Amino acid sequence: MLWACILLPQLALDAVLRHRDDPDTPLVLLSGPAQRRVLQAVNPPATALGLRAGQTLTTAQALAGSFTCVEHDPAAIEQLQQFLAAWAYRFSSQVSLHYPRVLLLEVESSLGLFGPWPAFEARLRAELRALGFRHRIVLASNPVAARMLANAHDGLALDCPQQTRAALEQMPIERVGLPVEAASAFARMGLRQLGQVLALPREALARRFAAPVQLHLDRLLGRRPMALAFYLPPDRFDARLELNFDVESHQALLFPLRRLINDLAAFLAGRDSGVQRFALHLEHAQGPDTCVPVGLLAAGRDPSMLFELARGRLEQLQIGAPVRNLRLLAEDLPAFVPQRSELFDPRPQQNQPWEQLRERLRARLGDEAVGGLAAQADHRPECAWQRGEAPRQAPLLTSAPRPGWLLAEPQALPGIGVQLLTGAECIESGWWDGGDVRRDYYRVRTASGLQGWAYRTLGEEGPLWLQGWFA
């Protein structure tokens, strides 16, 4: 088995930065009690101002005038790790969050699908970059070695235990995850590199050091296995974004919305499912949330389509109060069935597929506005049609001519100038369901030359009732 370790060195900072559209302004993360605020992390523009992690807030304010302060939020980091695990689950079924800020992936079984490791690694890096996370990736023959090599390396790929061992031997002793007192004891003994420690006789080590040291060294070399808890994806998607200021126009909501929907799409791709309906909750400072449900006719997961739809719904919305937080909730995640598409498309300029167009129309005109027509096997004209998806081949009930247009309600036809073109066709049906119909139908020509389809109920006198046009 080969293990890839993806180390996210600046997860807390990236978590904040990826939601902001101004990466070039100085920004610091704060933590600690109110009496002693400490800079937890700083971004490069803030570093250029002379700010360092570990400084107190008062020092920082004395050094630089303007920088943005954001509260460090461990709960958000935990949520983000879950999201990243869901993302990594696309590439491997064995994803572990055993170490903090680290994704461990078993990748040997995925190489067949995602190509040789250099291509696979490039893909991982490209996607992480698109998601906005800085990272280091190391491949090694066991998970512990991969994790520890990531402390000092980036882009290292070692696909056999001998190479892994050779690389490990070069590692400084304090960077390989040994207990602190053991590491300092080795250092005081003059052993600077792991290779020197591994050269010592095993019995001597076991006598001098506690059992966890030997255990850790064995795991590093893959002599003893390590039990890892693997990630299991949840059955729903729930993400929430704090906007930190009152948003009053939907334009300003689009940027965070796009971020949320991209996260949703990454999650769905990892689970190999689609989404049929999801809800946007716009949280206000006071009062209940505004809920915007977004529904699709078929499950989809294309981020641009989902964004377009959510945007269409959002644009029509009248909101009473400014929006504070944005939350995206998707409960129903059906399996995703990819759309069949032609290899040789007869229409080269087809830039928007029909499904996307249909959802777009539905978003603006209403859910019921777009539909097909289906023929029903019924002789009564008003029952012979139905909105909805038409079956592939519906049988024709009669060969008698029928009008192309049907009136929603029959109209009385004034008798002047009306000429009967055919004899009566009697339609008598529906006595079993209460909609009893006994009518004589005629093809008529009106004074203005139009050809209509009109009837007179059997046994009644009076005007003809027009029900359709032979157009």
Next chain:
Amino acid sequence: MGAVVSLDGLLDQQRLWKGRPQAQPQGLQPTGHAALDAVLPGGGWPAGALTELLLAAEGCGELQLLWPSLARLTQAGERVVLIAPPLIPYPPAWQAAGVDLHWLTVVQATAGEVLWAAEQCLRSGSCGAVLCWPHKADDRALRRLQVAAESGQTLAFACRAQQAALNPSPAALRIAVDAQPAQWRVLKCRGGLAPATAIACPGRG
């Protein structure tokens, strides 16, 4: 008359302009009516352009004109969208005319949204033909439809009342549909002169 110039030499040098150099190519979008195809410049509907149907009244024969094309498109698996039809398309008749209902979509839209929906459908390029019934369409709206049809390479049909026949229009083809006598008159066709004579509507004695 010093030099004798041979006719072939002149033709080879391409110094002569010849009117109508070759026979009209077969239209990519035949209307399905031989008499109409014969008078239209492209031998059929102008592809990727707007066709305006000017109706004497609702139901005066527009479906007879369109059904062969719609049947051909739907049977080829191309989608046909009807936007805001004023009456209900009666499925048995459409089926009898050969239209595959599976590929027929009806979009209900309010008067203000018809043009928007038509433009979206045309621009997307995922439909074979788009029929719309705009309530009020001015020169500008029709031009938008024409541009959308061009960019999506889709057949566009706009059905309007015949009162609009006198107004100028950017449509590539304008056909007036008369009820009495039942005939079609080509008012304008891009790429050729509009024929002076009307074409009798088949099947309406």
